Amino acid sequence: MSGGDKLDFEIRPNPAPVSAADRAALLANPGFGRVFTDHMVTIRYAEGKGWYDARVEPRAPIPMDPAAAVLHYAQEIFEGLKAYRTSDGGVTMFRPEANAARFAASARRMAMPALPEDAFVDSLHRLIEIDREWIPTVPDGSLYLRPFMFASEVFLGVRPANEYLYVAIASPAGAYFAGGVTPVKVWVSPDYTRAAPGGTGAAKCGGNYAASLAAQAEAIEHGCDQVVFLDAVERRFVDELGGMNVFFVYDDGTVVTPPLTGTILPGITRESVLTLAVEAGHRVEERPVTFAEWQADAASGRLREVFACGTAAVITPIGEVRYPEGQFLVGGGEPGQFTMGLRQRLVDLQRGNAPDPHGWVQRVL
Ligand SMILES: *Cc1c(COP(=O)(O)O)cnc(C)c1O
Secondary structure (H helix, E strand, C coil): CCCCCCCCCEECCCCCCCCHHHHHHHHHCCCCCCCCCCEEEEEEEECCCEEEEEEEEECCCCCCCCCECHHHHCCEEECCEEEEECCCCCEEEECHHHHHHHHHHHHHHCCCCCCCHHHHHHHHHHHHHHCHHHCCCCCCCEEEEEEEEEECCECCCCCCCCEEEEEEEEEEECCCCCCCCCCEEEEECCCCCCCCCCCCCCCCEHHHHHHHHHHHHHHHHCCCCEEEEECCCCCCEEEEECCCEEEEEECCCCEEECCCCCCCCCCHHHHHHHHHHHHCCCCEEECCCEHHHHHHHHHHCCEEEEEEEECCCEEEEEEEEEECCEEEECHHHCCCHHHHHHHHHHHHHHCCCCCCCCCCEEECC
16 A cells, blocks of 8 residues: 555455354353454555555464564564444444554564554444444443554564565453452563563553463463562652553542553543543542552542453452462452542543443444
C-alpha cells in the first residue's frame, strides 16, 4: 500500500465453518483464550513493496520456515481489545483507534513497519463482520480480538527484518470473574523487574511477557494471583502488574497511578479510568508511588483501595499484598466502593448501556 491508498481486503469465507450447534455449545462456556472463530485476517509487508495481500480467510496454522526471524530475535508485537454485543443487537468496539495508535508505537520501538492505523481498525471490522455469530450472548461475554505482527523474513542475522506478517484472530470470552468480582492477591517480586529505562516496557511485545513469566510463577508459588513489578533502577517504585496497570485510592478521594515514564505500558483502560475519575470529581495524580509508601499508607488506613486495570479483566480489586518479609491487606481485603463503582461505569460505557460523551464506543454492526 502506498501513501493514502486504502487497503482492499479479499474475502475468502471458510468453506467448513464450525456448525451452529457446535458453536452454540462452545459459546455456552467459552472461558478465556481457548475458543477461536472461523476466520482470521492476514496482511503481508515487504520492504520496498509495502503492505499487500490483505485477506479475511479461514483460520488456519501459519506455515513458517525454521529460520523465520521472529523465532530467533523475537520481533513481535500484539494488541488486545474486545467487541461487545449491545442490547439492541448491534456490535461495538471500545476505543480501537487507541489500540491502533499503540500498535504503531510498539512497531516503531521494535524497528518494525507501522501498519496504517485505519487498516488496523478496518481489519477488525472485517473480522467481526464475518464472525459476528461468535460473539457470546452470555452475560459479560465479549469477543476478544488479538491483532499481532511478527518478522516473517527467513534469515539469521541481527537487523530489522524486511518482511512481516500481520494477523488478527478472535476468541469468544465469557465473564472474566465467574461468580462475581473477587479481589486478587499480588506478589511484589524481590528478584525480577519488568522494564528498565530505555527498554521495551512501553511496547506491547511478546518478549515483555516472556520475561515476566518466571516472576509470575514465583507469585503463584507464594499463593498469589499476579506479580507486581518495582522499578528496575531503585527497586522502590511501583511500576505495574505483569499485564495490568495499577491505581491507588486514598481516604480523601485522591486517585493515584504511576506516571508513564517509558517503563510502564500505556493502558487504554488506565487512560479511561483517569478520565472517568476526574469527571467523577476526584483529584487525580500521576506520580511515582514507592512500595514503602504503599505499606505505610495501607497500615495507617489512609490508603483505602488498590486496583489493577486492563482490557481482559477491566478492573480488578487488589485485596492482599505479599512480599518476602510479610503481607498486608488493603481495604480489609474487600473490593472498595470507588473500584466497584468505576468498574460498573466503565462496563456500562463499553457495553453501550450509558451515554458516551467521549466518543469511545465505535459501532461495528
Ligand atoms: C496490555 C497491557 C496493559 C493494559 O492495557 P489495556 O490497553 O488497558 O488493555 C497493561 N500492562 C501491560 C504490560 C500490558 O501488556
